[in-house]
């Protein structure tokens with residue numbers, strides 16, 4: 486299954502080489518999200534000598550759980566891909582960091598480029614750590630648990646916001662000098 490992600494550089498013609506990959510999400514371990522359908526990657530591999538420029542996007546639909554109101558919702562993702570692959574010999578010596586994420590550059594050895602890590606990381610990084618069903622989601626009432634997007638429950642809740650508490654703390658610190 487992973488084989489179709491491996492591109493043979495010598496098989497690429499100079500200029501543009503389109504590549505479409507569609508695969509089941511079970512190939513990628515996603516912790517909190519479920520991806521019910523396929524993951525589709527539409528890429529163009531541009532070959533310039535032994536430099537391969539990979540551009541395109543990865544498209545998928547994820548089922549997420551709102552971190553505020555705990556309802557399930559679906560979200561469509563279309564993530565951009567833009568990485569240039571160079572031969573391993575050009576990798577800066579002694580540099581251990583992953584350049585792919587910093588300056589969109591990666592390296593290949595021999596004749597093969599494995600695009601799987603690139604696509605996998607693109608999907609994983611796109612998934613939010615704390616998903617919200619909508620930006621103004623009101624969340625659940627901490628007293629009765631009612632979903633406040635569906636209306637008020639009548640509980641007497643004290644309005645505290647984390648940032649207000651933080652601001653209070655900073656003000657007190659300034660007072661104390």
Ligand SMILES: [Zn+2]
Pocket residue numbers: 551552553554555556617618619622623624
């Ligand atoms: Zn929500």
Ligand SMILES: [Zn+2]
Pocket residue numbers: 626627628629630631638639640
């Ligand atoms: Zn309530």
